[in-house]
Amino acid sequence: MLDDIDRKLLGILSANARISLKELAAEAGLSSPSTAERLRKLDERGVITGYTVDVDPRMLGYTLQAIVRVRPLPGQLHIIERMIQEMPHCVECDKVTGDDCFVARILVRNMEELDGLLDGIAERAQTSTSLVKSTSVKRRLPALLP
Amino acid sequence: MLDDIDRKLLGILSANARISLKELAAEAGLSSPSTAERLRKLDERGVITGYTVDVDPRMLGYTLQAIVRVRPLPGQLHIIERMIQEMPHCVECDKVTGDDCFVARILVRNMEELDGLLDGIAERAQTSTSLVKSTSVKRRLPALLP
DNA sequence: CTCTTTGCTGGATGATATCGACCGGAAACT
DNA sequence: AGTTTCCGGTCGATATCATCCAGCAAAGAG
Incomplete structure (x- = not known):
């Protein structure tokens, strides 16, 4: 290929x-x-899907980064998905197998903001939040196979 | 700013x-x-940290994507971190708060490959794996505050 | 063996980036 | 207030780069 x-x-x-x-x-x-x-x-061929710029979130005022697993309550899945998509703080979100339906990466300025965001979906979903302490592997290409 | x-x-x-x-x-x-x-x-100023290319993993032969939470056993944290960093299938990994020390994004060609990777660290860490079914939010910039 | 296709090179041409000179407005001194 | 300085901007000339085209060589098909 x-x-x-x-x-x-x-x-x-x-x-x-x-x-x-x-x-x-x-x-x-x-x-x-x-x-x-x-x-x-x-x-x-679709191998390259685009060219983008990498930005340091802290330089934009986002001092806190969190990985949030979201488990929508019954019947709330689509609404939750749309809410996540429309949340500008969410910079990445995948729909995954398992109890946690979504795994989202969230940028916020402070704890209060994070708290506010999670409160906003608390009626429709359970969430588990992990704060990012550091980045062990910065986004990179995988091994390029023949 | x-x-x-x-x-x-x-x-x-x-x-x-x-x-x-x-x-x-x-x-x-x-x-x-x-x-x-x-x-x-x-x-x-460090606002822009680089310019990169976006590649479709499937076009590289990576048909499966997983988000793996890794909880190293006592005393194994540093070894595990290094093992993750040296794993070319890992395209992104953060050290986070909570029981799960690391959250990694892994690309593999098939289940066997994923199984092999997880087996490779099974002696030193517990893992929870979620397979990515679809991407709700493609990586994007957050709202750009003033 | 020849024909066709594919992917490469080099050079000409047109487009783009960069450099220097210059300008105007805002803030800081006098 | 007047003057100076600094910052961020424009414009035009020049150097650099991207693109187009013609031609070539190798690989595969007939």
Whole structure:
């Protein structure tokens, strides 16, 4: 599916997506046009789904990060899902197997704000909250298999 | 801290970090040089920590995604943390409060692979695994406060 | 063996980033 | 108030980069 050069391109881009095409090509040992063509195809095939910026939440005033497991009460699942989606503090949420239906990552400025958010859904769901103390593994690509 | 234009720049970049400076400037209603200068400062201040590529794990052969809570046995915390960090399947891991010390996001090709990974740490930690069925909220920026 | 397809390169051209000079407004001194 | 300084901005020239095109080589199909 992916060859060595594709993997190399993804690796380089994951470290710096705003690198110039020329540099990217040089690091991958390719010419600019073929590099551009490979990127286009990776995009087209859906391997690359986008390019984004990483921002330090603390620099935005979000000093607290929590991982919240949400177990909606019977009949409340869809409402809860929509509430989570519309909550701007939620920066990531997955629907998972098991008793906890959702696992969400929440950013807040302080405890009061977190408390307020959880209160807002308390009537429709049980929640288990873990505060993030530190990040052991910063988001990264998995091993790129052949 | 951040003004309206900074927020706009972050918003645009979070949607497409490889946009040209010129387009970025146009969308933000600014000239290219001042846009470049603002990016430089956002970088310098640590607001922007990097630019990355988003990749579809399924396109890399990772058909299964799991969120694993890890509770190391007494005395095993550091070893477990290192083992997680060195596990290429782990694409994200936070150290959290509560009984579960770590919450990790794991990518695997199939159940056997997941089983193998969990077996690998079973002697040193208890784990609770939730398989990701779907993504309710794709990773995004939180509300950008003034 | 030839034809076709695919993926690459190099060079020309058009687009973009960057640099320097300059400008105006706000805050800080005198 | 007047002056100075600083900050953030624009504009235009130049250097750098992305893209287009023609041509080539290797691999697979007929």
